[in-house]
Amino acid sequence: MSGEIAPTGKAVGLGSSPGLRASHADRDRMVDVLRVAAGDGLLTADELDERLEVALSARTLGELAALTADLPSVGAAGAEAKDTVRIEQVHSGAVERVGRWVVPRRLELAVTFCEVTLDFTDALITHDTLRVDVCMTGKTLTLVTRPGVVVDTDGLRLVFCKVKHRPAPTHPDTPVTLRVELVGEKTHGRVVVRPPRRTFGQWLLRRPVAPPPAEYR
Secondary structure: OOOOEOOOOOEOOOOOOOOOEOOHHHHHHHHHHHHHHHHOOOOOHHHHHHHHHHHHHOOEHHHHHHOOOOOOOOOOOOOOOOOEEEEEEEOOOOEEEOOOOEOOOEEEEEEEOOOEEEEOOOOEOOOOEEEEEEEEEOOEEEEEOOOOEEEEEEEEEEEOOEEEEOOOOOOOOOOOOEEEEEEEEEEOOEEEEEOOOOOHHHHHHOOOOOOOOHHHO
């Protein structure tokens, strides 16, 4: 049994059996794993839909394990995202969430005259929606997206502030793995939504930004 994969992405131990009944939490964890795999390009939109349907109706751990049997280890499978993260800063250094940071369900930004960057290029996405409650004055709020990450600014109140929205180039079949909803108020400064910047060589060749290396997926 040591070679079987549990919904958490870890090997099934001697105390577990594929025949054991799956709980709601087990099914929810598998849904998160599958969404991460789709975001990393391991599953097509149709494959994701098919496996999500099976995951939500699975009765045993064995049925869930079969859904990831053909997938490499998913880095975010064992990550636990917090429900709410609050960031408070006033007239200090830049606020950055970059690299392999774990995206929470809700992010509260109470920031005054500090640059804020939320880079989703290599972020660990374990939920399908991130609500960002914005209470920010001055400077720029930057969101760096990747295919499958969409940003909704309709719920954000702008006061002497502009939004520049340039979504990442996305294939029509790419599933939405994360919806970022900006709500609250942004006063002065800018809100910028953009894809990762090209390297100088990519700019010369007019090539799209390469996906992250396999070891970071």
